[in-house]
Amino acid sequence: MITLTGLTKRYGKFKAVDGIELTVPKGELFGFLGPNGAGKTTTFRMIAGIIVPTAGRIEIGGVDLVRQPLVAKRRLGYIPDRPFVYDKITGAEFLRFVAALYNAEDASLERRIDELLDLFELMPWKHELTESYSHGMRQKLIIAGAFIHRPEVIVVDEPMVGLDPKGARLLKDLFRQYVNRGGTILMSTHTLEVAESMCDRIAIMQSGRILAQGTMDELRVQTASGNASLEDLFLRLTGGFREHQLDTILEV
Amino acid sequence: MVWRQYRGPRLWIVLSPKWQSARARLLQERDGAGPRLFLLTVLALAFWSGVFGIVYRVLRYFRTVPEIGDLLSTKLLGLVLLAFSSILLLSNVITALSSFFLAKDLDLLAASPVHSIRFYLAKLTETLLHSSWMVALLGVPLFAAYGIVYHGGPLWPVAVLAAFIPFLLLPAVVGTALTLLLVNIVPARRAKELLSLIGIGAIASLVLVLRVAQPEQLVRPEGFRSLADFISMLQAPTNPWLPSEWAMSALMNWLLRVGDPQPLVFLWGTSAISLAVGSVLFRRLYRRAFSKAQESAPVPAGSRWTAALEVLLQWLPADRREFILKDTRLFFRDPTQWSQLILLAVLIVVYLFNIQALPLFSGERFPASVLTLVVFLNLGLAGFVLAAVAARFLFPSVSLEGRQMWLLRSSPLDLRAMLWSKYWIGTVPLLILALLMTTVTNLILKASPFMSAVSLVTMVVFTLAASALALSFGAFYPRFDTENAAQIPTSFGGLVYMMASVTLLALVIMLEAPTVTAQIRAEQYGVRVAWNPWMAVPLASAGIVCVTATLLSLRLALSRVQRLEV
Numbered sequence: 001m002i003t004l005t006g007l008t009k010r011y012g013k014f015k016a017v018d019g020i021e022l023t024v025p026k027g028e029l030f031g032f033l034g035p036n037g038a039g040k041t042t043t044f045r046m047i048a049g050i051i052v053p054t055a056g057r058i059e060i061g062g063v064d065l066v067r068q069p070l071v072a073k074r075r076l077g078y079i080p081d082r083p084f085v086y087d088k089i090t091g092a093e094f095l096r097f098v099a100a101l102y103n104a105e106d107a108s109l110e111r112r113i114d115e116l117l118d119l120f121e122l123m124p125w126k127h128e129l130t131e132s133y134s135h136g137m138r139q140k141l142i143i144a145g146a147f148i149h150r151p152e153v154i155v156v157d158e159p160m161v162g163l164d165p166k167g168a169r170l171l172k173d174l175f176r177q178y179v180n181r182g183g184t185i186l187m188s189t190h191t192l193e194v195a196e197s198m199c200d201r202i203a204i205m206q207s208g209r210i211l212a213q214g215t216m217d218e219l220r221v222q223t224a225s226g227n228a229s230l231e232d233l234f235l236r237l238t239g240g241f242r243e244h245q246l247d248t249i250l251e252v
Numbered sequence: 253m254v255w256r257q258y259r260g261p262r263l264w265i266v267l268s269p270k271w272q273s274a275r276a277r278l279l280q281e282r283d284g285a286g287p288r289l290f291l292l293t294v295l296a297l298a299f300w301s302g303v304f305g306i307v308y309r310v311l312r313y314f315r316t317v318p319e320i321g322d323l324l325s326t327k328l329l330g331l332v333l334l335a336f337s338s339i340l341l342l343s344n345v346i347t348a349l350s351s352f353f354l355a356k357d358l359d360l361l362a363a364s365p366v367h368s369i370r371f372y373l374a375k376l377t378e379t380l381l382h383s384s385w386m387v388a389l390l391g392v393p394l395f396a397a398y399g400i401v402y403h404g405g406p407l408w409p410v411a412v413l414a415a416f417i418p419f420l421l422l423p424a425v426v427g428t429a430l431t432l433l434l435v436n437i438v439p440a441r442r443a444k445e446l447l448s449l450i451g452i453g454a455i456a457s458l459v460l461v462l463r464v465a466q467p468e469q470l471v472r473p474e475g476f477r478s479l480a481d482f483i484s485m486l487q488a489p490t491n492p493w494l495p496s497e498w499a500m501s502a503l504m505n506w507l508l509r510v511g512d513p514q515p516l517v518f519l520w521g522t523s524a525i526s527l528a529v530g531s532v533l534f535r536r537l538y539r540r541a542f543s544k545a546q547e548s549a550p551v552p553a554g555s556r557w558t559a560a561l562e563v564l565l566q567w568l569p570a571d572r573r574e575f576i577l578k579d580t581r582l583f584f585r586d587p588t589q590w591s592q593l594i595l596l597a598v599l600i601v602v603y604l605f606n607i608q609a610l611p612l613f614s615g616e617r618f619p620a621s622v623l624t625l626v627v628f629l630n631l632g633l634a635g636f637v638l639a640a641v642a643a644r645f646l647f648p649s650v651s652l653e654g655r656q657m658w659l660l661r662s663s664p665l666d667l668r669a670m671l672w673s674k675y676w677i678g679t680v681p682l683l684i685l686a687l688l689m690t691t692v693t694n695l696i697l698k699a700s701p702f703m704s705a706v707s708l709v710t711m712v713v714f715t716l717a718a719s720a721l722a723l724s725f726g727a728f729y730p731r732f733d734t735e736n737a738a739q740i741p742t743s744f745g746g747l748v749y750m751m752a753s754v755t756l757l758a759l760v761i762m763l764e765a766p767t768v769t770a771q772i773r774a775e776q777y778g779v780r781v782a783w784n785p786w787m788a789v790p791l792a793s794a795g796i797v798c799v800t801a802t803l804l805s806l807r808l809a810l811s812r813v814q815r816l817e818v
Binding site: 049 | 575582817
């Protein structure tokens with residue numbers, strides 16, 4: 001459903017993403033891990049069509065994103081890491097606007113808006129300006145927005161940040177059921193427990209490259225890590241901190 | 253470290269993120285922008301030369317007038333400084349609302365151990381720079397012309413700085429104090445009411461200033477009973493307690509070699525006292541006002557008018573309709589946007605007041621050719637007003653998408669639809685304004701049917717072009733990080749847009765001049781204009797220039813928006 005071929009993004013001399021090759025088939029929840037600055041968000045923003053790749057191809061359901069952006073984007077729902085929404089419109093107005101952007105206005109739209117707001121417990125704030133929403137509420141609103149046009153693929157960057165435990169649990173269940181019904185999700189997260197428990201396959205990225213990808217078992221084989229946890233695998237691949245650095249920082 | 257003596261970080265540390273951001277922005281602008289920089293330099297120099305040239309010629313003429321020449325120069329400087337003062341005061345009040353109460357760095361500063369005086373001075377400096385830089389830039393050619401015509405000498409720039417620094421500081425301190433007092437009464441986030449108060453105050457004070465100054469009397473000495481009356485009017489200060497009067501006196505004392513330090517003492521003394529009072533007010537009132545500012549905006553009232561608009565726009569495709577509705581809602585719910593309508597009202601009141609005050613129908617009767625000339629030149633003034641309005645309302649429209657651009661770029665929205673909506677939502681009200689303004693001024697000036705038709709058509713095509721230019725320059729110079737929509741038009745890009753639109757306006761007027769001149773000549777000799785097809789060529793070419801500017805600007809804007817990576 002998502003195919004990345006030689007995907008590269010350069011900012012001047014700096015290579016933020018360096019020739020990524022990846023295929024995420026229909027009905028899979030794929031996790032993207034990596035330390036800060038690894039190039040995850042840049043990759044996701046390219047897949048969402050926000051920034052243009054320097055080289056390489058992106059296909060969403062077999063449609064080339066650069067050649068047929070409108071067709072490809074119609075199939076996609078994007079949830080960014082920072083929930084920026086227009087401050088001076090209400091939650092309902094925001095969802096109506098997103099539906100119009102995706103040409104998803106039909107007779108059942110108002111009912112769908114209510115269902116989504118109800119699911120994310122935003123119904124009491126339906127007619128409030130989003131400027132009065134908390135970070136978590138805004139996050140829920142943009143997740144609702146990503147589902148409003150019934151996309152085939154969801155690209156989601158750090159979905160759990162700012163969500164309360166109940167919201168996080170809801171999101172996990174929603175994503176799992178969405179994938180079970182044939183949807184495809186590409187998700188980045190720093191919460192390794194979430195990745196380990198939710199994702200069918202995982203890629204670990206650093207300095208713009210994919211260091212390893214596969215199921216948990218495949219990753220263990222690739223890194224010859226025996227029965228290691230995802231945290232151990234991650235630190236082994238990306239390099240951890242040293243004890244003496246902690247000592248220096250905490251010295252009083 | 254002895255904590256009892258700790259007074260927190262120094263002022264320059266508190267200010268450092270601001271100047272570091274400004275420096276980074278400058279460096280970003282500079283990278284690979286050789287031709288653009290060249291173009292900007294040429295435009296800026298042309299604008300400055302224009303202002304300098306006009307002031308220089310006026311002053312040279314004043315110097316040739318015996319007895320009253322210096323008085324006229326003094327009065328002119330006083331009027332300009334008075335206008336600067338009122339602009340600065342209003343601008344500081346609005347900017348202080350943003351920098352002291354709504355800025356995103358306030359939480360960090362409020363939570364860190366910054367001494368209240370340094371906090372105040374840092375935010376005051378920010379307010380002063382944001383609201384005064386344009387006036388300061390405009391002052392450069394003005395003071396240069398005074399210095400050259402009156403042989404100010406090599407130390408003239410120092411004298412200007414000595415008078416101008418406290419002149420800029422005073423409205424910043426007073427504007428900040430006013431905002432502080434008002435936010436204590438009305439919370440900043442419910443700034444609708446607050447800005448209404450400020451706006452009404454601004455209109456009232458501007459009208460008052462116009463009445464007090466009576467600028468038309470400068471060119472109508474015949475309205476006085478005797479020359480002595482006229483001279484005594486020129487000599488009388490507009491108001492001896494206004495800082496603009498002190499600044500004017502300080503500067504003219506230097507130029508006319510009068511050794512009187514009193515105006516400078518007044519300027520610096522009042523600045524120091526007001527700074528002290530301002531800092532005391534800040535210490536007493538700021539914490540309470542800041543807490544009040546955190547209160548959220550009230551739930552929007554029933555939006556019956558947007559429902560009506562929705563019905564009216566049913567014929568449009570869903571994305572365009574929703575875009576227009578969204579932009580309309582955002583505009584009328586954001587006080588930093590809609591409050592600019594107040595500035596627009598002030599601008600139009602001043603413009604119509606000026607046209608009304610022209611001495612064309614009092615005293616001696618002017619020939620029809622002069623009236624035609626005035627109607628024609630009025631195109632320039634009306635065009636300038638429209639360009640300024642487009643700068644306020646269309647220039648920021650791409651910037652305002654800012655952090656929400658992720659949504660538009662990731663959706664299957666054709667960006668043409670976005671630009672189309674933004675263009676027409678700004679242009680339609682502007683066209684209505686253009687037609688109203690031109691019709692009203694043509695009626696006041698008793699324009700002939702020919703000139704009425706020429707001015708109406710010109711204003712329509714120029715409005716279409718000015719709107720497209722504003723949108724396009726707004727896309728090329730976006731300010732996605734701004735906290736206040738009102739600050740976007742006063743950015744560097746806004747200035748460049750104004751220069752470009754004024755250049756286009758000048759070109760249109762020059763192209764139309766031959767046909768209008770033929771009309772004026774015919775009126776002078778009292779004959780009918782002998783029409784031939786060649787006379788339509790200048791008018792048609794002006795139209796073609798405007799239409800080309802419109803299409804080209806929109807095309808460039810689209811290509812720019814498509815390449816934006818936010």
